Amino acid sequence: MATELPVIVTSDLETATSGSETATPRDSSRAAIPEPTVRVNGLTRTFGERRVLDGVDLEIRRGEFVALLGRSGSGKSTLLRVLAGLDPGAKGEVEVEGTVAVAFQEPRLVPWKRILANVALGLQAPDPRAAALAALEEVGLGELHGAWPLTLSGGEAQRASLARALVREPDLLLLDEPFSALDALTRITIHRLVLDLWGRHGPGILLVTHDVDEAMLLADRVLVLDRGVIAHESRVDLPRPRHRDHRDLIALRSTLLTRLGVTLEGTT
Amino acid sequence: MSAPVVDVGVRRRAVRAQPRVPRPFAAAWKRLLSPLVIVVLWQIASSTGLLPERLLASPVKIVTTATDLIQTGVLPEAIVVSLQRAAIGFTLGALAGIGLALIAGLSRVGENTVDPLLQMLRALPLFGLIPLFILWFGIGETPKVALVALGVVFPLYLNTFAGIRGVDGKLGELAQVLRLRRSAMIAHIVLPGALPQTLVGLRQSLGVAWLALIVAEQINADAGLGYMINDAREFLRTDVIVVGLIVYAIFGLLTDSLVRLLERRALSWRQSFLSS
Ligand SMILES: Nc1ncnc2c1ncn2[C@@H]1O[C@H](COP(=O)(O)OP(=O)(O)O)[C@@H](O)[C@H]1O
Numbered sequence: 001m002a003t004e005l006p007v008i009v010t011s012d013l014e015t016a017t018s019g020s021e022t023a024t025p026r027d028s029s030r031a032a033i034p035e036p037t038v039r040v041n042g043l044t045r046t047f048g049e050r051r052v053l054d055g056v057d058l059e060i061r062r063g064e065f066v067a068l069l070g071r072s073g074s075g076k077s078t079l080l081r082v083l084a085g086l087d088p089g090a091k092g093e094v095e096v097e098g099t100v101a102v103a104f105q106e107p108r109l110v111p112w113k114r115i116l117a118n119v120a121l122g123l124q125a126p127d128p129r130a131a132a133l134a135a136l137e138e139v140g141l142g143e144l145h146g147a148w149p150l151t152l153s154g155g156e157a158q159r160a161s162l163a164r165a166l167v168r169e170p171d172l173l174l175l176d177e178p179f180s181a182l183d184a185l186t187r188i189t190i191h192r193l194v195l196d197l198w199g200r201h202g203p204g205i206l207l208v209t210h211d212v213d214e215a216m217l218l219a220d221r222v223l224v225l226d227r228g229v230i231a232h233e234s235r236v237d238l239p240r241p242r243h244r245d246h247r248d249l250i251a252l253r254s255t256l257l258t259r260l261g262v263t264l265e266g267t268t
Numbered sequence: 269m270s271a272p273v274v275d276v277g278v279r280r281r282a283v284r285a286q287p288r289v290p291r292p293f294a295a296a297w298k299r300l301l302s303p304l305v306i307v308v309l310w311q312i313a314s315s316t317g318l319l320p321e322r323l324l325a326s327p328v329k330i331v332t333t334a335t336d337l338i339q340t341g342v343l344p345e346a347i348v349v350s351l352q353r354a355a356i357g358f359t360l361g362a363l364a365g366i367g368l369a370l371i372a373g374l375s376r377v378g379e380n381t382v383d384p385l386l387q388m389l390r391a392l393p394l395f396g397l398i399p400l401f402i403l404w405f406g407i408g409e410t411p412k413v414a415l416v417a418l419g420v421v422f423p424l425y426l427n428t429f430a431g432i433r434g435v436d437g438k439l440g441e442l443a444q445v446l447r448l449r450r451s452a453m454i455a456h457i458v459l460p461g462a463l464p465q466t467l468v469g470l471r472q473s474l475g476v477a478w479l480a481l482i483v484a485e486q487i488n489a490d491a492g493l494g495y496m497i498n499d500a501r502e503f504l505r506t507d508v509i510v511v512g513l514i515v516y517a518i519f520g521l522l523t524d525s526l527v528r529l530l531e532r533r534a535l536s537w538r539q540s541f542l543s544s
Pocket residue numbers: 047052070071072073074075076077078079
């Protein structure tokens with residue numbers, strides 16, 4: 001990695017000048033800049049009087065790991081649902097190339113299908129069950145393939161849901177706060193797992209979260225959704241695994257928290 | 269007779285929650301005690317002439333009559349005839365009820381066509397239709413089978429329809445994201461999702477089926493349990509009447525526990541949750 005370049009590039013996107021800067025990303029870590037998998041222009045979504053998304057512009061490149069931060073109710077899930085093709089009511093340009101897989105905030109396992117059948121559901125593969133079993137082993141659930149969903153713990157169910165999304169080998173993986181219900185220990189394990197799987201399968205990832213640390217530790221780029229637009233973007237070019245006490249991340253944390261409307265006193 | 273709408277799962281859990289009785293036989297005996305006392309008192313009343321046989325035969329007499337009826341082949345013959353009516357009527361009614369629920373549940377057009385019609389027909393009193401049925405179908409097997417079938421249609425239709433419509437919309441979204449074809453979505457999400465409610469409908473409809481059979485067999489039957497009972501009435505044979513009633517009751521209980529067994533197997537994904 002080029003040491004001359006700043007590791008973290010941060011820009012607020014509310015002014016047109018800084019917005020143009022991010023149009024040409026300074027990512028030197030990848031040889032060629034891949035084609036975007038997602039291109040969103042001027043996306044708006046209103047519910048009744050409320051304009052939840054008010055002109056969102058977003059690009060996600062092939063294999064890029066993007067984290068989307070935002071306060072609760074800021075429209076993160078709404079945006080993700082649009083990308084997943086689940087919201088016909090949104091207006092604007094939305095292009096999503098390739099296959100998409102989603103892991104919802106709640107695991108959404110089909111309760112009357114055993115874990116293996118859940119992962120294999122609708123899977124187009126020569127041997128869906130074998131592929132599903134392999135995916136379950138990847139997330140460390142190989143032994144539970146015959147269990148009923150209602151008997152799983154929250155963390156296990158989330159991992160099964162993740163396996164169901166990953167086994168489709170999507171070009172784009174949409175994760176809607178999939179780790180928020182997990183305890184801290186399980187979350188660390190799953191973070192590692194996601195990075196590991198991302199490294200091996202290389203999908204573009206949009207991770208919706210409200211956890212600043214999670215976003216910083218995992219993503220190439222951290223976005224903040226605020227008042228209906230992507231109000232902030234930070235590029236994080238630190239190698240993984242990252243440590244949350246890293247000097248640059250401490251600075252980034254307070255920047256992001258400020259962007260999210262949290263003021264920290266006594267921190268630098 | 270008609271099965272109440274009870275969530276079996278919940279009841280099972282309540283049973284399991286009880287502390288284990290150290291001597292289960294003792295508990296069973298305690299529960300059997302009061303019925304036994306009644307039977308003994310009944311027998312005493314009959315033997316002393318307090319309870320005349322033309323009102324109610326004694327327990328001993330009923331048992332001997334039952335043995336007789338079985339040995340002479342009268343009872344088995346009647347049972348076969350009645351069971352046949354119940355089976356044909358139930359099958360026709362179940363096919364119609366579930367079929368109509370699928371039509372109404374799986375499409376808006378189907379719902380608008382089928383549902384208003386069935387809601388209207390549902391308001392008609394089942395047994396009030398008997399005179400019409402006799403006019404339409406005569407007094408043979410047809411009106412009896414038709415009455416059973418009609419009684420079965422509504423509980424199964426209403427429950428299956430509600431079951432289909434009650435399937436979690438989030439799972440519908442999941443099916444969309446997983447790119448399931450419509451047929452696959454119906455097979456994997458909609459129908460299994462509706463099954464618990466359909467089974468509730470099945471139990472209700474079986475209750476109605478037996479009731480409808482008993483009533484239908486009162487009219488102009490020349491064979492079957494109902495005929496046996498009516499015939500016995502003419503000769504004041506209360507023993508035969510009671511045997512007939514007991515047989516009806518046994519069938520009701522048998523089919524009910526059959527559905528419970530079915531529920532336990534088909535809904536094991538839920539049971540495993542409840543028992544854990
Ligand atoms: N289907 C809907 N109908 C009405 N309002 C909705 C609907 N979906 C979301 N909203 C509203 O849009 C806002 C953003 O919701 P959401 O995208 O779920 O927020 P987030 O995921 O960022 O917490 C919320 O105020 C929510 O109430």
